[in-house]
Amino acid sequence: MAGKIITISSGKGGVGKTTITANIGLGLAMLGARVICIDADIGLRNLDVMLGLENRIVYDIINYIEGRCRFRQALVRDKRFPELFMLPAAQTRAKDAISIEQMKSVAHEAAQMVDYVLIDSPAGIEHGFRCASAPAELVLVVANPEIASVRDADRVVGLLEAETNTPARLIINRIKPEMVQRKEMLAPEDVVDMLAIDLIGLIPEDPEILTASNRGNPIVLNNGSPAGKAFLDISRRLQGEDVPFAPLKPPSFFQRLLGSH
Amino acid sequence: MNWLKLFRRRKNSDQEIAAQRLRLVLAHDRANLSPGMLDMLKDEIIAVISRHLEIDADKVEVNFTEDQRETRLVADIPLSSPRRRAL
Numbered sequence: 001m002a003g004k005i006i007t008i009s010s011g012k013g014g015v016g017k018t019t020i021t022a023n024i025g026l027g028l029a030m031l032g033a034r035v036i037c038i039d040a041d042i043g044l045r046n047l048d049v050m051l052g053l054e055n056r057i058v059y060d061i062i063n064y065i066e067g068r069c070r071f072r073q074a075l076v077r078d079k080r081f082p083e084l085f086m087l088p089a090a091q092t093r094a095k096d097a098i099s100i101e102q103m104k105s106v107a108h109e110a111a112q113m114v115d116y117v118l119i120d121s122p123a124g125i126e127h128g129f130r131c132a133s134a135p136a137e138l139v140l141v142v143a144n145p146e147i148a149s150v151r152d153a154d155r156v157v158g159l160l161e162a163e164t165n166t167p168a169r170l171i172i173n174r175i176k177p178e179m180v181q182r183k184e185m186l187a188p189e190d191v192v193d194m195l196a197i198d199l200i201g202l203i204p205e206d207p208e209i210l211t212a213s214n215r216g217n218p219i220v221l222n223n224g225s226p227a228g229k230a231f232l233d234i235s236r237r238l239q240g241e242d243v244p245f246a247p248l249k250p251p252s253f254f255q256r257l258l259g260s261h
Numbered sequence: 262m263n264w265l266k267l268f269r270r271r272k273n274s275d276q277e278i279a280a281q282r283l284r285l286v287l288a289h290d291r292a293n294l295s296p297g298m299l300d301m302l303k304d305e306i307i308a309v310i311s312r313h314l315e316i317d318a319d320k321v322e323v324n325f326t327e328d329q330r331e332t333r334l335v336a337d338i339p340l341s342s343p344r345r346r347a348l
């Protein structure tokens with residue numbers, strides 16, 4: 001049976017798509033699944049550095065489409081999990097160098113090899129987004145709890161509903177529980193309510209997400225941390241496990257003293 | 262609308278303001294009708310209805326309401342009180 005193709009999109013840029021793709025991809029691999037992460041952000045390659053695999057790249061997705069290498073040659077194998085692969089974006093090509101049909105055929109080829117194909121979509125709602133979401137059976141829509149981001153996420157949900165009818169699930173990223181508690185930030189329930197799609201993940205703001213990706217070791221590898229656990233929970237839910245949503249707690253006095261927040 | 266949620270919420274918190282603004286923005290986006298266009302629509306509705314009925318134009322309200330992903334346009338058009346109506 002072919003693997004499940006899942007695209008990570010947001011509309012708005014910089015809300016955490018690539019971070020989430022890397023962490024969920026690793027999370028699924030930690031749970032024993034075979035995974036290919038495809039970087040569909042042509043011209044703005046990032047997934048490689050987030051996964052710490054930038055030094056292993058030989059070919060990219062466009063080399064493969066142009067017939068300059070075989071599919072497996074274009075894949076970069078993860079150094080931690082031998083069943084996790086990344087297909088790099090081309091860094092020096094235009095955003096529209098790949099057609100929708102080409103992206104579909106690449107994704108379907110990937111799905112023949114593994115259990116999950118994750119596609120990291122570029123920002124925006126134009127060609128790059130359409131390409132990335134065309135092959136998807138499920139789209140994970142990422143929003144931060146702020147007006148502009150939720151608004152753009154709503155556009156993505158609307159487009160998916162109108163054009164392809166692809167099911168969508170919501171990930172709310174960069175939640176600051178202490179600000180929600182002080183009623184200074186949109187509450188996750190409100191965002192879910194307004195977007196009216198099912199929730200699959202709540203991820204807290206955590207500076208360690210950045211330091212972890214600086215080292216190329218995404219935070220999910222440290223699933224003792226709340227953010228790491230949040231990513232692993234999403235991976236579990238994707239596998240069909242019924243993982244309850246634990247309310248996010250503000251960092252305790254001691255955690256703040258220790259300076260990790 | 263869950264009313265425990267309303268109860269919990271301090272009035273006019275940043276959270277409440279953001280949520281209200283967001284609801285309105287989403288309603289206009291989904292309907293693809295800007296606030297200015299909605300005002301024009303309201304004026305046109307008033308003009309059409311006034312041809313057939315005496316209405317209290319100042320009290321007319323035309324707004325979007327949201328129910329999940331379904332948007333509707335709700336017009337509340339009070340008729341002028343019959344006692345004030347000219348003979």
Ligand SMILES: Nc1ncnc2c1ncn2[C@@H]1O[C@H](COP(=O)(O)OP(=O)(O)OP(=O)(O)O)[C@@H](O)[C@H]1O
Binds near residue numbers: 122
């Ligand atoms: N939960 C979080 N807590 C703290 N920082 C975060 C969190 N999620 C993402 N970030 C940071 O936000 C920045 C943008 O993240 P990322 O590159 O994943 O976004 P993106 O949606 O892929 O952006 P683009 O639209 O440019 O592709 C990164 O520096 C990342 O470390």
Ligand SMILES: [Mg+2]
Binds near residue numbers: 122
């Ligand atoms: Mg990105």
